[in-house]
Amino acid sequence: MTTTHNLGFPRIGAQRELKKALESYWSGQIDAGQLEKAGQELRAHHWQQQQAAGLDLIPVGDFSWYDHILDMSAMLGAVPERFQWSGERVDLDTYFRMARGRAPSGEPAAAGEMTKWFDTNYHYIVPEFRPEQEFQLSCSKLFDEVTEALALGYRVKPVLPGPLTYLWLGKSRQGGFEKLELLDALIPAYSEILLRLRDLGVEWVQIDEPILSLDLPQAWRSAFESAYNRLQVPGLKRLLATYFGPLQENLTLACRLPVDGLHVDAVRAAEEVDQLLSWLPSYKVLSVGIVDGRNIWRSDLDHALQRLAVLKEKLGERLWLAPSCSLLHVPVDLAQESGLDDEIKSWLAFASQKIEEIVTLRQALDEEPETVADRLASARSAVATRRSSSRIHSRTVKARTATVTGAMAQRGSSYQTRAPKQRSWLRLPLFPTTTIGSFPQTAEIRQARRDLKQGRICEADYRQRMQQEIALAVEKQEQLGLDVLVHGEPERNDMVEYFGELLDGFAFSRYGWVQSYGSRCVKPPIIYGDVSRPEPMTVAWITYAQSLTDKPMKGMLTGPATILNWSFVRDDQPRSETCLQIALALRDEVLDLERAGIRVIQIDEAAMREGLPLRKGDWECYFDWAVGAFRIAASGVADETQIHTHMCYSEFNDIIKSVAKMDADVITIETSRSDMELLQAFEDFEYPNEIGPGVYDIHSPNIPTVEQIVSLLQKAAGLIPAERLWVNPDCGLKTRAWPEVEEALEKMVTAAQLLRSSGKGGKA
Numbered sequence: 001m002t003t004t005h006n007l008g009f010p011r012i013g014a015q016r017e018l019k020k021a022l023e024s025y026w027s028g029q030i031d032a033g034q035l036e037k038a039g040q041e042l043r044a045h046h047w048q049q050q051q052a053a054g055l056d057l058i059p060v061g062d063f064s065w066y067d068h069i070l071d072m073s074a075m076l077g078a079v080p081e082r083f084q085w086s087g088e089r090v091d092l093d094t095y096f097r098m099a100r101g102r103a104p105s106g107e108p109a110a111a112g113e114m115t116k117w118f119d120t121n122y123h124y125i126v127p128e129f130r131p132e133q134e135f136q137l138s139c140s141k142l143f144d145e146v147t148e149a150l151a152l153g154y155r156v157k158p159v160l161p162g163p164l165t166y167l168w169l170g171k172s173r174q175g176g177f178e179k180l181e182l183l184d185a186l187i188p189a190y191s192e193i194l195l196r197l198r199d200l201g202v203e204w205v206q207i208d209e210p211i212l213s214l215d216l217p218q219a220w221r222s223a224f225e226s227a228y229n230r231l232q233v234p235g236l237k238r239l240l241a242t243y244f245g246p247l248q249e250n251l252t253l254a255c256r257l258p259v260d261g262l263h264v265d266a267v268r269a270a271e272e273v274d275q276l277l278s279w280l281p282s283y284k285v286l287s288v289g290i291v292d293g294r295n296i297w298r299s300d301l302d303h304a305l306q307r308l309a310v311l312k313e314k315l316g317e318r319l320w321l322a323p324s325c326s327l328l329h330v331p332v333d334l335a336q337e338s339g340l341d342d343e344i345k346s347w348l349a350f351a352s353q354k355i356e357e358i359v360t361l362r363q364a365l366d367e368e369p370e371t372v373a374d375r376l377a378s379a380r381s382a383v384a385t386r387r388s389s390s391r392i393h394s395r396t397v398k399a400r401t402a403t404v405t406g407a408m409a410q411r412g413s414s415y416q417t418r419a420p421k422q423r424s425w426l427r428l429p430l431f432p433t434t435t436i437g438s439f440p441q442t443a444e445i446r447q448a449r450r451d452l453k454q455g456r457i458c459e460a461d462y463r464q465r466m467q468q469e470i471a472l473a474v475e476k477q478e479q480l481g482l483d484v485l486v487h488g489e490p491e492r493n494d495m496v497e498y499f500g501e502l503l504d505g506f507a508f509s510r511y512g513w514v515q516s517y518g519s520r521c522v523k524p525p526i527i528y529g530d531v532s533r534p535e536p537m538t539v540a541w542i543t544y545a546q547s548l549t550d551k552p553m554k555g556m557l558t559g560p561a562t563i564l565n566w567s568f569v570r571d572d573q574p575r576s577e578t579c580l581q582i583a584l585a586l587r588d589e590v591l592d593l594e595r596a597g598i599r600v601i602q603i604d605e606a607a608m609r610e611g612l613p614l615r616k617g618d619w620e621c622y623f624d625w626a627v628g629a630f631r632i633a634a635s636g637v638a639d640e641t642q643i644h645t646h647m648c649y650s651e652f653n654d655i656i657k658s659v660a661k662m663d664a665d666v667i668t669i670e671t672s673r674s675d676m677e678l679l680q681a682f683e684d685f686e687y688p689n690e691i692g693p694g695v696y697d698i699h700s701p702n703i704p705t706v707e708q709i710v711s712l713l714q715k716a717a718g719l720i721p722a723e724r725l726w727v728n729p730d731c732g733l734k735t736r737a738w739p740e741v742e743e744a745l746e747k748m749v750t751a752a753q754l755l756r757s758s759g760k761g762g763k764a
């Protein structure tokens with residue numbers, strides 16, 4: 001018989017029960033006991049569901065109050081000093097203070113840093129290590145949950161991040177030591193964890209080492225072998241799980257490690273499976289991640305079966321089936337999506353449906369395919385309609401992308417020629433001031449949107465309400481003395497969803513939430529078909545805003561790579577193709593804005609970095625098409641029209657050259673949090689166009705002082721000629737309240753004025 005299992009189930013709950021429980025606990029509405037109970041119910045429900053679907057091994061330890069890497073830090077007692085931890089047991093509130101800086105009890109302290117989990121939109125809490133870091137078991141959560149699941153009668157398979165991946169993801173606050181040196185201290189703690197799991201009666205444990213699909217330094221690769229040699233616990237079998245990409249040069253290493261089984265991502269590394277067969281020792285299990293854990297499309301079961309039949313032949317009982325990675329990255333259950341039409345729904349599979357697919361595949365392999373003939377037939381017809389449906393394939397769109405020329409990705413002239421033309425009509429002062437786009441999304445704005453959706457107000461009322469907001473934003477910006485204004489984006493719930501709703505080819509789920517970090521979830525749009533723009537999306541709002549002022553009004557769009565990277569993207573054509581379709585739709589919008597007299601246009605690429613492949617060798621190809629798409633969107637305009645873009649990351653050095661290739665006239669970026677350190681990137685590489693380095697951190701409620709802003713700008717002026725500097729906050733202001741926004745912008749404008757009067761920012 002083939003064994004089926006799951007690498008992890010979404011923990012947030014089909015109705016975001018975990019989010020609600022957590023937020024109630026943090027705000028003091030429920031106590032720790034009630035929170036504990038909510039978690040227990042969710043876990044029990046998820047186990048029960050997976051068991052009922054027919055899975056053989058049920059994952060335990062995939063549940064987390066906040067993040068599974070933070071769980072590991074808690075279990076190992078890797079608690080930074082500032083949390084003043086007693087050193088015994090990491091209790092719930094210490095855990096939450098590490099996650100978010102505060103908890104119902106205990107002193108607040110700076111929260112752990114959060115960063116993206118591989119190439120997903122999930123964020124983990126970065127472990128922090130000291131040189132003398134010790135690891136000792138300090139939290140029994142995993143063991144308690146295993147006990148809990150065993151008591152309920154499940155055949156459990158605990159999952160935990162492996163020691164190398166855990167170390168790799170961490171950082172050392174004090175420099176001067178290589179974190180890999182901590183491995184010796186870490187292995188005994190891991191051994192103890194494994195021993196305890198064995199003593200609980202566990203047969204298989206899943207140890208996740210996704211870093212095996214990254215470019216690893218040789219020292220790390222070598223460390224794998226010795227670490228796993230030392231991690232032997234008689235009587236406990238270990239499944240080493242890799243995912244998110246091909247193993248490439250780490251393939252033989254992964255096959256050789258002294259463990260009992262290997263899980264591989266057979267979706268993203270489909271072409272490696274053959275090689276694995278020849279390298280995998282004959283005593284090891286091969287778990288084939290055959291169902292895509294990163295996307296929401298229903299599997300082509302016939303195709304999967306063809307592949308699996310060959311493997312079954314060779315591996316027999318050693319073949320296991322699973323999703324490619326944890327299902328953390330997809331929504332929970334399609335069954336509750338009553339709002340999606342039946343056809344689109346028939347193309348999708350969320351976590352619960354993916355588990356069913358795994359079980360169906362097993363049945364078709366082990367038993368007579370007839371037993372699951374219905375399920376196979378329905379999957380087959382979904383695949384067939386996706387291939388041919390006119391809702392997916394538009395001749396017009398395909399014909400248009402086929403005729404895209406290189407010239408369409410080129411502005412008429414170089415920046416050197418464009419800049420003086422733009423200056424002559426814009427007539428901006430030195431250190432021009434602007435903002436990134438959004439102004440506070442007040443409760444009233446959100447209420448108006450709900451009222452519209454639920455039919456309490458009509459379109460016209462809504463438009464009027466939003467126009468009032470725009471007028472207010474324009475008035476405030478004029479009072480503040482900003483130079484290039486924005487309309488404030490009140491009509492946008494979200495910078496991607498707004499455009500997705502107005503473009504053809506997008507669908508929206510009602511409950512398709514995916515955890516982003518802690519209790520925060522996102523509901524990515526679903527790009528199912530060819531993308532086109534039935535009509536202008538922003539022109540009416542922006543021209544209305546322009547009609548209220550003589551200052552230049554900046555049109556505001558979300559860029560193609562960002563729309564792509566924050567959506568679930570169709571898998572039946574290359575991502576680059578979908579990106580190009582979005583770019584063409586945006587190009588039309590840009591040109592419509594220009595025709596309507598809007599001659600400063602910002603195309604946000606907040607998520608350009610999000611799409612970076614895990615392997616550096618694949619970066620160039622990504623940038624080729626992602627930057628290419630931006631340029632297609634931006635390049636139709638006249639020299640006089642000024643194109644802005646905005647990005648918000650703290651890491652720039654490695655992508656600065658590609659960012660320059662976007663050839664935007666102005667780029668606004670996040671720099672304030674790093675004290676302009678980020679601009680170091682501009683020391684080695686002379687960025688050719690204009691830059692607005694964010695002068696204050698909008699993520700914090702603190703109001704910057706004029707002196708702080710002046711000093712940041714002087715630093716910037718040391719690296720970038722003052723003629724090419726802009727002055728702006730480091731991101732949009734939608735999460736802030738008006739009083740703080742006004743106060744902060746007032747300081748910002750004053751700082752710019754001071755620098756102007758002192759001449760080119762030399763001294764203030």
Ligand code: GLN
Pocket residue numbers: 436437438489495556604606646647648731732733734
């Ligand atoms: N224009 C957007 C805003 O101001 C940009 C948001 C972002 O960079 N994430 O809200």
Ligand code: ZN
Pocket residue numbers: 436606646647648730731732
């Ligand atoms: Zn931003």
